[in-house]
Amino acid sequence: MDDTGAGPVLILGGRSEIGIELARLLAPGATVVLAARKADQLDEQVAAVKAAGAQTVRTVEFDADDLASHGPLVDSVVAEHGPITTAVLAFGILGDQARAEADAAHAVAIVHTDYLAQVSMLTYLAAAMRQAEKGRLVVFSSIAGARVRRANYVYGSAKAGLDGFASGLADALHGTGVKLLIVRPGFVIGRMTQGMDPAPLSSTPAQVAGATARALAKGRRTVWIPWALGPAAAVMRLLPQFVWRRMPR
Numbered sequence: 001m002d003d004t005g006a007g008p009v010l011i012l013g014g015r016s017e018i019g020i021e022l023a024r025l026l027a028p029g030a031t032v033v034l035a036a037r038k039a040d041q042l043d044e045q046v047a048a049v050k051a052a053g054a055q056t057v058r059t060v061e062f063d064a065d066d067l068a069s070h071g072p073l074v075d076s077v078v079a080e081h082g083p084i085t086t087a088v089l090a091f092g093i094l095g096d097q098a099r100a101e102a103d104a105a106h107a108v109a110i111v112h113t114d115y116l117a118q119v120s121m122l123t124y125l126a127a128a129m130r131q132a133e134k135g136r137l138v139v140f141s142s143i144a145g146a147r148v149r150r151a152n153y154v155y156g157s158a159k160a161g162l163d164g165f166a167s168g169l170a171d172a173l174h175g176t177g178v179k180l181l182i183v184r185p186g187f188v189i190g191r192m193t194q195g196m197d198p199a200p201l202s203s204t205p206a207q208v209a210g211a212t213a214r215a216l217a218k219g220r221r222t223v224w225i226p227w228a229l230g231p232a233a234a235v236m237r238l239l240p241q242f243v244w245r246r247m248p249r
């Protein structure tokens, strides 16, 4: 799976269900660094990645909302383990849409984690990878950002912004030796969506990770999971606003 040479695989959001499933697929023979809040409580995740064949698994404390920590974190991973082979930005929050509509601080908190923190971290990682002239970035966008819905416009707007930023960054990196993959899952049945009824074209964290690993191996720029979401998103863009306004979630 590792086609960019030796170097660490960095999972930002080291407790993310999708992130850990992907870490397991990228693990064989690799050094994997799990970056998460409460990094001393990652025993289960470390064991899973080790069992999948990682040579070494390290943990590092990481709060995505602390933007000032991003640069030093990237520098310390590179200094300790060498140029980063693959960085997976797996952190994110769904937030509470109803609360965010009335509570500006909550709306800003969602956008801070799901957009601003991603922009900050991607910029540090891209600069480090440009310097090394190699590396792969994995960004988790969502169908929620393809056409923002009334029912989840706060999270959806952050994903729309992130998708646009990542798309521009991927083009900026063209020809530098650094690649960026934008992953666009639909509804994923897991911790983030607990208690919600699965939407059509749902997937599991393992399915998302599998499709992401295959897209990485092929050097793709984008991947919809499942693939049928791509054409579905194109149709969604054509629906009149009075219909779109009523779309659930």
Ligand SMILES: NC(=O)c1ccc[n+]([C@@H]2O[C@H](COP(=O)([O-])OP(=O)(O)OC[C@H]3O[C@@H](n4cnc5c(N)ncnc54)[C@H](OP(=O)(O)O)[C@@H]3O)[C@@H](O)[C@H]2O)c1
Pocket: 012, 013, 014, 015, 016, 017, 018, 019, 036, 037, 038, 062, 063, 064, 065, 089, 090, 091, 092, 093, 113, 140, 141, 142, 143, 184, 185, 186, 187, 188, 189, 190, 191, 192, 193, 205
């Ligand atoms: N699940 C879905 O339906 C779905 C669909 C499309 C896209 N996605 C995207 O896929 C990515 C991975 O999601 P997932 O399904 O794996 O969700 P998940 O299991 O809930 O993982 C998200 C992780 O983000 C971490 N996180 C949140 N805020 C953080 C912060 N300030 N600093 C550090 N870590 C933080 C959480 O850490 P803690 O353990 O410390 O809380 C959690 O482990 C996200 O970007 C998500 O938006 C998910």
